[in-house]
């Protein structure tokens with residue numbers, strides 16, 4: 001039996017949303033969050049970008065690091081890797097004074113900032129612990145608004161690289177567990193967002209290849225966001241001609257680039273329209289509906 005794509009995404013524990021800067025990753029994170037929560041899943045949306053914007057899309061207060069409610073069965077959190085690493089140290093070193101001395105020491109800060117893959121693993125590890133119920137609040141699924149393309153891919157690859165270089169020990173075991181989690185398409189889904197323009201499409205194609213090469217897996221879904229609607233066929237009035245020409249040109253660029261994307265990406269592709277709505281809950285509601293029509 002073919003399980004509809006959104007149903008398959010609903011069964012996952014972690015969904016990583018990635019793509020080029022500015023294409024609509026945070027928007028899609030909010031869209032997936034609303035849809036998953038409506039389907040009955042307790043959902044946490046994680047934003048790692050310190051310039052918080054997820055709350056504007058959800059119509060909530062900014063998180064400032066805390067878990068904030070964003071509707072029935074839905075929460076959002078702006079998560080900084082450094083804060084997760086500090087929490088882990090505090091957990092391992094119960095003596096508060098000592099724990100504070102460790103995290104405040106320049107040597108530790110240098111290590112936490114510089115150790116390759118550590119911050120990425122801290123964020124993914126946090127997501128895994130959330131769905132395992134190891135924190136106070138247990139959720140069914142985490143949707144991670146990952147950094148833009150290159151960084152998003154390195155975030156996903158970090159546990160695999162660390163697991164290959166550190167065998168055993170707490171860090172090695174954590175890396176091995178996380179790399180198994182990330183590589184398992186029944187538990188972790190990847191959603192790539194793009195728009196129908198040359199550079200974002202190129203990055204999306206390269207990201208798919210990178211995921212294949214580094215992790216032996218492909219994304220569950222590609223979303224072509226902000227697609228121009230088809231321009232009207234009737235001749236515009238003289239005064240409207242420049243706008244009509246611009247509209248037609250952007251539409252044609254979209255079609256051409258999405259066709260190019262379709263030549264190398266054969267998996268599910270959802271097209272979401274560019275809507276004349278401000279960043280906010282109304283935009284998200286409208287896009288949830290469109291996503292359901294595309295891949296529901």
Ligand SMILES: Nc1ncnc2c1ncn2[C@@H]1O[C@H](COP(=O)(O)OP(=O)(O)OP(=O)(O)O)[C@@H](O)[C@H]1O
Pocket residue numbers: 020021022023024025026027028049053148225226227272273274275276277278279280283287
């Ligand atoms: N389909 C759409 N229709 C209309 N506006 C949209 C659509 N998708 C996204 N937007 C708007 O585009 C802007 C950029 O979207 P968003 O912040 O989600 O991108 P991003 O990929 O997360 O960016 P960054 O890489 O900077 O984090 C936002 O103001 C958002 O409201």
Ligand SMILES: [Mg+2]
Pocket residue numbers: 025026027049053145
């Ligand atoms: Mg964003």
